Amino acid sequence: MNQPTWYALTGVILFSMGIHAFVIRTHLVRRILAFNIMGSGVFLLLVAIAHRIPGAAPDPVPHALVLTGIVVSVSFTAFGLVLLKKIYAKTGKTALIDPTESTSDQTN
């Protein structure tokens, strides 16, 4: 086992923790955090695999991908937080009720 593999493994672990938390936590801030952890995991994996030939210069492509990815995930985070604040302002809630309630008209 070499160093990049080690980090790749860490990435997978982080991803799994993130996805788990993303699914079971209800508070939106926590979900956004979990999303970031997932992202970090994936990015770690991507950069780790850039070291395919030990010792040689890492492949530049994954680096570019990760950079783009970070920008994307920050945009998501930022937008998600704006949305959260709006929801809080409007409804006073910080967690999502189930969609069947928001579509609400499924009574007899």
Place this chain on the structure above:
Amino acid sequence: MTLHDWLPLLTLLTSLVTGLLIFFLAEQQVRLRTFLNMAGAIIKLALVAVMLWGTFHGQSYETRLPLLGQTDLVLRADALAMLFVGLSSLLWFLTTIYAIGYLEKSPHRSRFFGFFSICVTATVGIALAGNLLTFFVFYELLTLSTYPLVVHRGTPEALRAGGRYLVYTLSGAALLLLGVVWLYVLAGPIEFTAGGVLSHLEEESHRAALIAIFVLLVGGLGVKAAFVPLHGWLPSAMVAPAPVSALLHAVAVVKAGAFGIVRVVYDIYGIKLTESLGVTGPLAAVAAFSIIYGSLRALMQDDLKRRLAYSTVSQLSYITLGVAIVGPLSTVGGVVHLVHQGIMKITLFFCAGNLAETVGIHRISEMDGVAKRMPWTMTAFTIAAFGMIGLPPVAGFISKWYLGLGALQAGQGWGVGVLLMSTLLNAGYFLPILYAAWFKEPHAAWNEKGLKDWWESDWRLLLPTLATAVLSLTAGLLAGLPISPVGWVRMIVKQDYKLWTPFLGIP
């Protein structure tokens, strides 16, 4: 392209364009709407007359438009098609007059006549369809354009009936589509061809598939042809206005189903293949069962239109029976009943509508002595009812005669038994009506709605009724003429099916 190539399309367009234009008319533009309706109907009649003349003299008309890949939209006027086209365009003309009178002053007339015209377009399309896909396209169009007519009144009852109509017909169409697609996959583009188009398939290797497809096709068509137990929509659809019932029962919907079965058996599978697949027996059994069951149910109805509706269930299956009893004579009987049932049944529905509109009669128990008030209407009714029973000289007898001959010729004497049973039952549910109308004394004064005029009712209601009654009578009386429906069908059988035998009666 010459005019010949465009005639079938033009025939279709006369009603389509009329229908589309009418949608845009305001409710008050009665004159313009009437003009459009009548102009469309008359132009169509003229075009059909030209094509009839040509077809009779051996010409053929075909419009071919690209549709999908190798499959074109084909409209072809062969003899069988012209039989149906002639029927529907003539009856459309009469029904339009009737409907104008019937719906006077009722709301949503533009919508009604718009869909009415499109409905006829679809029917003519079905009749002229030269291949299975074209047939299916118009078959579905028919379903869609009839639905608004069935629910036209918008009452809860009408909506329920419309819902039922859709459930049945769309399910049927789904089955049909499966069959059609499967057949296309198996045999390539299916053009209707006399004698069938599947002869190039090896029967042995495709036997199971062919039987399955046949069941799908006939099952799908059987919904519109009102086979028991697929008939449930028909009696409930009688809540529609009378001209619509006339369309459903005589001109368009049920006819489309029956016509489709004729096409499937003769022009797709071909008699030989159908028979060797062993599907004619079960088909005949279904038809026979429908004939008896429909008559029995008719016997139990008090609502006049309901009784007529069940009578349609029964009569429609005559056509199928004629087809399923494989033989030239029964074919003549079955196919000609397509026309005969149409003109007789439309007369009956016209009468029922006229009675309802003029004196407010809907039930048979209210009909006592009505012939005194409306002798002409009841005369028309009587002629048509005698035709339904199969008494000469009304057209129904000619159908029965050939069906009976055909059944015996094919060695299927039970078919005659079914016919006789049906005759007895028909007499059982029609004669009491006639008796009540002609010989009983009226209970009370009539609930008069019609005009007190020299005519017993609005002439637009009476005239088409009498016209179709006269047609029913002459179609039977002049059966010996080559241009009578039965003469025409004999020609089809002779030309298209090459099954001519010296037994057809008059040369």
Place this chain on the structure above:
Amino acid sequence: MTALTWIFDGLLTAAMVYLAWSLLSERDLFKAVVLFIAFGLLMALAWVRLRAPDIALAEAAISAGLSGVLLLDAVGAIRSPNPVPEDTSSDSG
């Protein structure tokens, strides 16, 4: 590679996993966000270890920094006294 680097990498990754775990299970949102910022800094270290200094910079600035600030702001906003919902009746609309 030397054992030292192995130990460093091991500790670093272990710390990341631990931090991630604790920030995801922390009850106090504010603390969780702080932990997240810390996690971001560790990530930056990890990028350096993986010879990706460009990403390390980006991570520190954008992910830990910007995200952290935004998160803190959001947590602050939703910790403030609960505002009266403007119009809950229109929710179903």
Place this chain on the structure above:
Amino acid sequence: MDTILGDTLTPHGLAWLLLFGLPLTLAAAAAARPVRRMALPLAPWSMVPALAVAVWPLPAADYPWLLLGLRLGLDQTGRIFLSFTAFLWICSGIYAKSYLAEDPKRHRFFAFFLLTAAGNLGLTIAQDMIGFYLCFVLMTFAAYGLIIHQGSHAARHAGLIYVILAVFGEVLLVTAIIMIGLAGSGNVINPGQVVSQAVHRNLIMALLLMGFGIKAGAVPLHVWLPLAHPVAPTPASAVLSGAMIKAGLLGWLRFLPLGAAALPNWSALCLAAGLTAALYGVAVGLTEDEPKTILAYSSISQMGVMLSAIGIGLALPKSWPLVMATLLLYALHHSLAKGALFLAVGMTGAVHAGRFQRLFFRAGTLLPALAMAAAPLTSGALAKTAIKEVALLLPSFWRELLTWVLTLSALATALLMAHFLCFFWSRNETEHGHHQPAAGQWYSWTLLLIAVLSAAWLLTPMQLEPLRGKLLSPSWWWGSTWIVLLGGLLGWAQWRRTGRTGKMVLPAVPPGDILIPVATLLKQLHKVGYSAVQRVRGKDLMRQLLAWRTAVHLRPALLSILRGGEESISRWTAVGTLFFLLAMILLTIILS
């Protein structure tokens, strides 16, 4: 074009159409309000062309465009049938004009009367099967209007029974002609060879015998007859009994394979049925006390005799021309005599008229009654003797039986006629309130009486001419006279014995006799069947199968699955679980 038109445009072609079309046109005119005043006076005369054609026959004509090829023409059978039929219709028509002069519904009566006449005349001249059937149907259904004309309960009941049997008869007949048509003759009437060689010969025979038997009043299909005749207006009864039931006989003559092949079994059946009917009709008739009913049962008995003659024909194809001549003569005789008797029933008011008229009335009733009883010099004597002559041709058993039964039947008929006359005359004297017969009634009745006297002698078929001379010799008189006398005496004695009331020792058989138990049975069957059908009703299979609306809107189970299911798969935990599960399944599939 010529082939389609056939003989339509030739003079005789048009004449045939006129013959048939004239009564039809007048029937329509009688129904139409604006012109019916003009139509009524012309009504009886519209049948005159038919009579004229019977006298001066025309060549047959083809109309290929009408129906499936109509053919009209006359053979010897048709000629005799047409002559007495047309004559009887004309007389009845004139009679009816006076008889119904004050009936408010007389226009309707005449419309049906003329329609029936058109059918009856038409079937006599139709030479193709469908034409024959068409006219037969026309006659059958139009006669319904005559039977229920009075509108009383009895009339409606009789009409119902009549129409039920008529519809059955039509069904049987159409089957038969379809089978004959397929067996080889197409549409052209071509009995004999075709039927005798048809595969389904026995079935065809049965259908024909029953189908026409209903109209001809053959036992046990006769039940409509004693119900319908008394309730119909008198002139209608006359044609019903005189002409229309003969249409059934004509049907047999036209369609059965007579003269073509020997069919001993069918012959035996006909003989047995005919002889039974001959006796049964009289026996039941003797218990009746209504003049028209008595006459109706007499008709049943007489038709039985004719059926047994058919039986003879079926046994002896070679002698068929002779048998047929006999039958024609018998039909002619019976038609006119029975018609005259029925018309007389409508003239009971005559007993209150002047002395001469009363005498003439009595004598005029006696004449046809004597003819029925086969008194010497009457047409009946000629007809009965002819049949006895023919019966001698049969093998021994049947010959003996037939001779005996015919003799017995003649005696019985004489008895029945005496019963009728005693009854009729006495009733005339006791009853009041009858209108004096109008001039038209006298006049038409007299015309008919003249025919009763002369027609059989004038129109005797060629084959029977030797018989004519034989009958005129007094030595034959005694042989027939004692039967008439005996019968008459017995009848008179019986009437005296019952105290001139006509009440019988035996309880009177209700008209329609065997119908009563059959009707009860049918009613029970109907009840059972109806309730069975009611149970099935509404349970529409398809409705159950396709009741998606019920499924979606009403079935709570499905509803809760839908709602609960959608709710539960919408929770994030569920989504996560599903996500993981689906991922695992897909992974397994891809890796396998």
Place this chain on the structure above:
Amino acid sequence: MLVSAGAVSTLVCVGGLLRRVWLTGPIRHTVGGWSSPLGIELYADGLSTALLAVTAVIMGTAGFYVVDAIRHKNGHTEGYDSDFFWPLWFFLWTTFNAVFLSRDVFNLYITLELLVLCAVPLLILAGSGAALIAGMRYLLVAMLGSMCYLLGVALLYAQYDTLSIPQLGALMVSSPGTAAAVVLMTLGLLLKTALFPLHFWLPSAHGNAPAAVSALLSGLVVKASFYLLVRLWFGAFAGIVSVGAGNFLGLLGSLAIIWGSLLALRQQRLKLVIAYSTVAQIGYFFLLFPLVIGGTQLCAPSDRVDWLTMAGSGAMYFMLSHALAKAAMFLAAGCIAHAAASDRLNEVIGIGRYLPVSVFAFALAGVSLMGLPPSGGFVGKWMMLKAAFATNQWWWAMVISLGGLLAAAYVFMVLKQTVVFRLVDIRFYEVPRGMQWAALLLALFSLLLGVSGQVPLDLLAVGSPFSPRAGQGWLP
């Protein structure tokens, strides 16, 4: 003014591209001369061009609808007048075009994320709490899906060192790592496409957005992730995915058809009916996978080229027609809601009398959804059915048929409500004609696809990804 200029110029460009693809076949263009993997390579074949064209039609028409709605706004605002609306609108259009023109897995990832980042703000412009919550849920789903997808991309790159779909298609071999990548990417996209049972976010999102936005969400946005899935399965993954995998997706699709339709029948709000109908119709699209993949094993080799191309083109055709029809339906529903100030079914009874054009548009679009002739839906259904029978998979034919029937059930449920007589006249708000005609126009387009089916079909066949020659690996 600017809005129309933007719309018209995009339409012109798409038209030009369409013409070129039609005439010369697929086009490849590398942006700025950088080639893959670092550079962005644009690629247009028949499928992507067709999608571009449909996008242009829908965006253009819906834009027209919005312009008219802004001009005649009543109390029932839907947020069209926000300053952000038009910028977001055109960004969205851009990202659509980018999605359909991209050909490497990472580029597709980025464009898909951008799509979400434009779509969710548009969705929440309606401003209601329900819309906000729906938007949030949609955002979260997109987050989850995109992370899974990205992990898959990482795994693929780790093994094959390339991101280009065609290159991946040539290189990919079966291995646990590859399989994991396939599963992660597929599942991520399934979530975004809202395939049953992962559809939970869709109805509330599509049902609560402003009508014109719902039209885009239902008509186009879900198609984008589905498009990606199609490109992957028939491009990159062609050598990996088995018949079983295809059947698995088909099974989920069938369940979606039934589940979505039944729930649509239960809804009491018009837009929710349409949204659940989308859930059902998405299931329909997924029958593509078993039809094509299963077909490779079940039909005779000599027939494959034709039948598999037919199955693929049929499903794509159905998708295009659905895009137009569904957009038309939402626009029509928008008109109805505009008039009644509500889209509850029991409050729009008899509205057909006042809005015949809108109800007619709804009906026409319904015809296409049911797959009745003559409509684009019918052509697609016809071809799919044909392929099902030709490849001896009649059970999928049953599902296809059933789907049409169920669609008929909910379409007519709505029509019944709207055409019925109303005894008491209720005042409805005036609806501008432009809005109504926009809906009808889209419905007519969907119908037109059925009337002249051959041209679009030929276009779809240009460089079809379903032809066995194009997908290199998935022939056994």
